[in-house]
Amino acid sequence: MSRRILAALGSAVLALSMAACSGEGAGSGGNDSDNPADLTIGVSMPTQTSERWIADGNSVKEKLEAKGYKVDLQYAGDDIPTQSQQVDQMITRGADVLIIAAIDGTALSGQLQAAADANIPVIAYDRLIRDSPNVDFYVSFDNYKVGVAQATALLVGLGVQNKDGSKGDASGPFTIELFAGSLDDNNAHFFFDGALDTLKPFLDDGTLTVKSGQTKIEQVAILRWQQEAAQKRMEDLLTSSYNDGSTVDGVLSPYDGLSRGIITALQNAGYRGADFPVVTGQDAEIASVKLISDGVQSSTIFKDTRLLAEQAVVAGEAFLQDRSPEANDTETYNNGVKVVPSYLLPVQTVFADDIKPTLIDSGYFTAEEVAAGQAKG
Numbered sequence: 001m002s003r004r005i006l007a008a009l010g011s012a013v014l015a016l017s018m019a020a021c022s023g024e025g026a027g028s029g030g031n032d033s034d035n036p037a038d039l040t041i042g043v044s045m046p047t048q049t050s051e052r053w054i055a056d057g058n059s060v061k062e063k064l065e066a067k068g069y070k071v072d073l074q075y076a077g078d079d080i081p082t083q084s085q086q087v088d089q090m091i092t093r094g095a096d097v098l099i100i101a102a103i104d105g106t107a108l109s110g111q112l113q114a115a116a117d118a119n120i121p122v123i124a125y126d127r128l129i130r131d132s133p134n135v136d137f138y139v140s141f142d143n144y145k146v147g148v149a150q151a152t153a154l155l156v157g158l159g160v161q162n163k164d165g166s167k168g169d170a171s172g173p174f175t176i177e178l179f180a181g182s183l184d185d186n187n188a189h190f191f192f193d194g195a196l197d198t199l200k201p202f203l204d205d206g207t208l209t210v211k212s213g214q215t216k217i218e219q220v221a222i223l224r225w226q227q228e229a230a231q232k233r234m235e236d237l238l239t240s241s242y243n244d245g246s247t248v249d250g251v252l253s254p255y256d257g258l259s260r261g262i263i264t265a266l267q268n269a270g271y272r273g274a275d276f277p278v279v280t281g282q283d284a285e286i287a288s289v290k291l292i293s294d295g296v297q298s299s300t301i302f303k304d305t306r307l308l309a310e311q312a313v314v315a316g317e318a319f320l321q322d323r324s325p326e327a328n329d330t331e332t333y334n335n336g337v338k339v340v341p342s343y344l345l346p347v348q349t350v351f352a353d354d355i356k357p358t359l360i361d362s363g364y365f366t367a368e369e370v371a372a373g374q375a376k377g
Contacts, residue, residue: 036068041316042090043071046103046127047078050225050257051375052283052305053101056125059309060099067313078224080107087111091118097316101125103224104184105335108132121319125312128186130335137325138333138342139311141303143187147194147254149349150280153299154199154250156351157278160207163351172207174249177237178214179230179262180221181254186335191254191282192217199252211248212241222258231261238269247271250278256288259297284350286365290373292352302348302358311343 041064045057053075061071072090076083083103090098091114098120102108105127112134115122122129124138155161159170178195181188196215202208203215214220214237222229230253242248248266253259259281266277281288281300291297315325327341334340350358359365369375 037070039096039320040070040072040094042087042093042095042098043073043125044083044087044090044098044100044102045073045075045125046083046101048075049078050283051285051287056101056305056309059305060125060312063309063313064316067317076103078103080104084108084111088114091115091120095120097121097123097319099123099125099312099316100129102127102129105130105186106184109134121316123312123315123319124340126187126308128333128335128340130186131337132335133337135335135338135340136319137315137327138340139308139315140187140333140342140344141308141347142344143190144194144332146187146282146301146303146347147191147196148198149194149301149347150191150252150254150282151195151198153280153301153349153351154252154278155202157280157298158250160202172202173209174207175209175211175246176250176252177212177234177248178210178220178252179233179254179258180217181225181258182223183217183221184223185225188221188254189217192220195252195254208250211246212237225255225257227257227261229261230258231265234262234265235268238265247275248277251280253280254282256281256283256285256297256300259288259300260291263291263296284359284364286369286375287373289350289355289359289365289370292350293355293370295352299349299351302350302364304345304348304362304364306364307345311345315343 043057043060045053047053057073061073064071074086076086080103087108088111098115100122108129109132112122112132116134121136122134124135126140128138129135156163158174159168161168180192199208251262253262259279262279278298281297284300284302288297288300292300318325327343329342329344331339333342348358355370360367
């Protein structure tokens with residue numbers, strides 16, 4: 001760590017500890033050390049069932065520890081009471097900053113109030129925490145644009161559009177089905193809105209048809225983003241809407257885990273080869289990257305968690321230095337109580353020919369990992 005950063009941290013912590021003497025310190029009682037090793041950042045992640053969240057947690061922890069901070073990293077197993085209890089414990093143990101990826105964006109109001117009472121800044125990580133004034137900052141990707149990218153990838157996969165945005169050779173009509181994420185995840189709504197706004201002209205002119213008629217997010221959402229639930233819904237759709245000999249041409253899926261469940265249902269129903277529907281995804285999970293490489297899944301949206309973790313660390317350090325983190329969006333993310341200042345990162349669409357330049361050459365995965373469909377670790 002540079003002397004400049006250490007000096008800034010020393011000044012900031014000194015100021016915070018002086019404030020603590022008057023009952024207004026950061027954390028639970030303040031911290032009078034100028035050593036980053038005496039500062040603790042609580043990191044709350046939703047689950048270890050998704051490789052994406054494992055990577056996020058590890059990335060944040062490694063980047064903070066590289067700067068000398070102590071890190072209290074906890075995974076909640078997709079259980080809301082567990083996450084609430086873990087955040088409570090972080091506050092009690094004297095965390096100086098909290099970085100939280102919420103399971104349910106509406107379920108942590110009590111914890112956030114306790115953090116505010118202890119002057120602990122809260123950074124919402126990728127999932128906006130709603131209905132609380134005590135969210136200090138939000139780091140994420142441009143989630144509406146993620147939905148736009150997913151819908152565009154579906155159109156490209158069907159041949160309706162080209163990758164450069166020009167009109168494709170295919171005119172349809174194509175039959176598609178829609179999936180969305182968990183309704184308690186604020187991002188799911190942004191993804192779906194971006195996708196539907198992009199698909200609407202093609203639905204209106206008949207190029208695309210949702211044969212099931214299920215086009216509202218409440219009809220197509222998958223609670224907790226569960227792969228098994230997505231597989232079951234796809235099986236039900238095939239049974240109820242495609243039992244007349246018709247076939248589904250494409251599926252809008254907002255997440256790779258859901259995509260794999262959808263693909264399993266389609267494969268079990270006999271879809272193979274060139275007739276396999278176009279299936280989108282998100283998060284560039286290694287199992288899905290292999291499916292893309294193998295020509296099964298059509299695409300995924302790559303959100304580089306290394307950059308997101310880095311931005312969370314930058315925001316956390318700003319708070320520790322008694323500064324406001326830099327925001328590049330101060331209008332979009334209203335959590336129901338306030339507009340939360342945000343830093344949004346760009347995303348990339350990955351088709352088969354993008355795997356090497358985007359994922360392998362950047363060091364996100366190795367060629368061996370893609371070939372095996374499994375990350376080493």
